[in-house]
Amino acid sequence: SGTLYIVATPIGNLDDLSARAARVLSEVNLIAAEDTRHSGRLLQHLGIDKPMWALHDHNERDRATGLLDRVEKGESVALISDAGTPLISDPGFVLVREARARGIPVSPVPGPCALVAALSAAGLPTDRFLFEGFLPAKAGARAKALQALSRETATLVFYESPRRIQDLVAELATCFGPDRQVVLARELTKAFETFYSGTTGEVLEAIVGDENSGKGEYVVMVAGAAPERTTDALVEADQVLRLLLPELP
């Protein structure tokens, strides 16, 4: 059998494509892409001319079967998405699950990923984080999803479109309170890369006052909630205090 390669591509700066990614893309028999026109431009820039198949959310199941039949017969296929790492808020899950089920080798060619790039430079804790992708578009469902996350102690990471960024930061202020730290990473690796950080209120003020904030792509990061003190910890602290009190001057 051939191999299915999952290849990360740039999230803005074309120089971020790895040497290995370029080599794999030039060696495979076929490239499956979310949008063949968009990816065609990247391949043209790299001087690569390959047959391409479109693979998106609506045809992934059908396409997966055809693609994997070819890999089983010995061809190699690379999956790419419009930007960054496939399967991360992008198509490919059905294809990879099916490949694994059929015992077909799947090999990642790692590289750019907006959420990792954003976290690496935000200055928020990264030891534990929860990637939530895109929140639901409808107001009620969004509020509910945020409410469910309000006591989460890990750093939260979201993807958001520029159209909704102001609304989202306002919703964060409502759900998580005005003091929660937020970092927005806009246009990562591109000419107008910008980080906004501060409390929900400060960041809201900053983007409302920035005429460019309505353009570009965003990763939204929110510091986790302070850990809740458990009843056990409170009881223990109370006992320690009782023991210490008589000894205090």
Ligand code: SAM
């Ligand atoms: N698969 C991609 C990855 O690895 O990050 C993500 C694809 S998702 C459809 C697109 C979202 O990723 C955008 O709406 C934005 O939230 C985020 N994103 C992608 N490129 C970005 C960039 N250069 N700067 C900030 N956010 C970016």
